[in-house]
Amino acid sequence: MRCGYHGWIYGLDGALRTVPAQKGYGDRPVKPGACDYGMAPLPGFAAYRGFVFGRLTADGPSLEQWLGPLTGSIDNFIDRSPEGAVEVAGGVLRYDHACNWKFFMENTLDALHPMVVHMSAARPARAVAAALPEGDNAMHFELQALAPFTASYDFYDSMGGRVMPHGHADLGGRASIHSDYASDETYWQAMVDGHGADKAAGILSLSRNNSIAYPSLMFKAPVQLLRVVRPVAVDRTIIETWHFRLKGAPPSMFHRTIAYSTMVNSSAGMVGPDDHEMYRRMQAGLKAGQPEWIELGRHADPGAPDPDGATQVEGTSDAFFRGQFQAWRDLMEVA
Numbered sequence: 096m097r098c099g100y101h102g103w104i105y106g107l108d109g110a111l112r113t114v115p116a117q118k119g120y121g122d123r124p125v126k127p128g129a130c131d132y133g134m135a136p137l138p139g140f141a142a143y144r145g146f147v148f149g150r151l152t153a154d155g156p157s158l159e160q161w162l163g164p165l166t167g168s169i170d171n172f173i174d175r176s177p178e179g180a181v182e183v184a185g186g187v188l189r190y191d192h193a194c195n196w197k198f199f200m201e202n203t204l205d206a207l208h209p210m211v212v213h214m215s216a217a218r219p220a221r222a223v224a225a226a227l228p229e230g231d232n233a234m235h236f237e238l239q240a241l242a243p244f245t246a247s248y249d250f251y252d253s254m255g256g257r258v259m260p261h262g263h264a265d266l267g268g269r270a271s272i273h274s275d276y277a278s279d280e281t282y283w284q285a286m287v288d289g290h291g292a293d294k295a296a297g298i299l300s301l302s303r304n305n306s307i308a309y310p311s312l313m314f315k316a317p318v319q320l321l322r323v324v325r326p327v328a329v330d331r332t333i334i335e336t337w338h339f340r341l342k343g344a345p346p347s348m349f350h351r352t353i354a355y356s357t358m359v360n361s362s363a364g365m366v367g368p369d370d371h372e373m374y375r376r377m378q379a380g381l382k383a384g385q386p387e388w389i390e391l392g393r394h395a396d397p398g399a400p401d402p403d404g405a406t407q408v409e410g411t412s413d414a415f416f417r418g419q420f421q422a423w424r425d426l427m428e429v430a
């Protein structure tokens with residue numbers, strides 16, 4: 096790792112390896128290996144199934160305590176590999192968004208917007224699908240991916256979701272907009288070979304739109320995407336989309352991931368730009384300062400949580416957002 100300013104070079108362990116102009120420091124210990132000049136270690140880090148999480152404070156819950164029931168969603172992301180392992184592949188999409196980072200975190204759980212915001216992409220896809228000749232059994236992934244964005248309010252409600260401590264959540268579970276994707280038969284066979292038929296069926300029947308590790312991570316298990324939130328300013332956020340290959344799966348699964356991301360997440364796509372524009376307008380709209388409060392009372396009483404701490408909610412519940420703001424307040428009040 097090379098500092099972009101004076102070119103000091105550090106090893107992956109953080110130790111100082113090279114200083115370009117070592118003369119002139121006299122007796123000062125500016126030299127390779129000097130402990131005082133290494134990179135500062137993170138006070139805390141831990142990994143869950145290969146995903147490494149770091150934090151800038153020494154105190155706080157363990158990673159598994161913090162993730163809580165969300166570990167099941169991460170498991171589902173990884174277990175969709177016949178070998179139970181995933182790898183980053185295909186580069187990263189990185190886009191600037193003209194909004195506060197919270198808009199993105201809310202949007203990924205918001206099931207009341209797709210049928211409105213994404214109508215211009217989904218409605219033509221439905222028309223094309225309806226006009227296909229009878230007996231056309233090709234997978235037509237693009238149509239399968241776009242059409243469900245205008246699914247009904249009842250469908251989105253029926254998908255369900257989970258609201259968890261620390262602001263984490265899943266949208267979907269019983270179903271999602273990804274439920275009806277066709278897949279290569281060899282993928283199912285590989286899953287059966289890797290996990291056994293019963294476990295493979297259980298893994299693939301759990302279908303989540305999105306899962307959130309609040310406040311900075313969203314992942315989409317059925318399509319092998321992970322998105323990282325990088326706040327830049329109060330009204331500016333960079334979103335990174337990372338793509339994963341399921342180890343042991345046929346190439347068609349990774350092609351599907353890239354097709355989805357290109358079509359939906361990319362700024363040249365047919366879905367993401369709709370959201371970008373709405374974020375920008377909402378950020379501007381909030382400057383009006385009134386009404387003072389945003390309505391977040393839909394499904395105001397979601398009931399008691401399960402023994403694992405997750406609360407089951409309808410897919411269009413505002414409980415997702417109340418959970419996020421509760422977590423944000425808890426974090427901001429720690430000082």
Ligand SMILES: [Fe+2]
Nearest residue numbers: 208209212370
């Ligand atoms: Fe959207």
